[in-house]
Amino acid sequence: MSMRRVYRRIWGFYLSGTVLFFAVAAFGGRRVGGTSRDTRTPAAWLLVLPAALFLLGALTSMRSWRCESCGHVLPTMNARKCARCGGPIDYS
16 A cells, blocks of 8 residues: 555544544534533443544554555654665655
8 A cells, every 4th residue: 555545544534533523522412401512411422433533543553654665664754764774755
């Protein structure tokens, strides 16, 4: 898998988790006559879904963010070459 696809997949999980968190926080806990941010509502278990998306993004990052030539874990998202083999990282 190309590094661009991995990058998009990781940030897709993070962004969708963020959007889902705010959607659940704003609308998921709404009761008739109650406040929208009450976490004791029956819909509060929906906050597990954004946490799962964040966890999936972190696991994808740990598993797939590696050098394509030697398989060494890349230290940052801005790495231009591998620290172990010196091979260039292609984001295209």
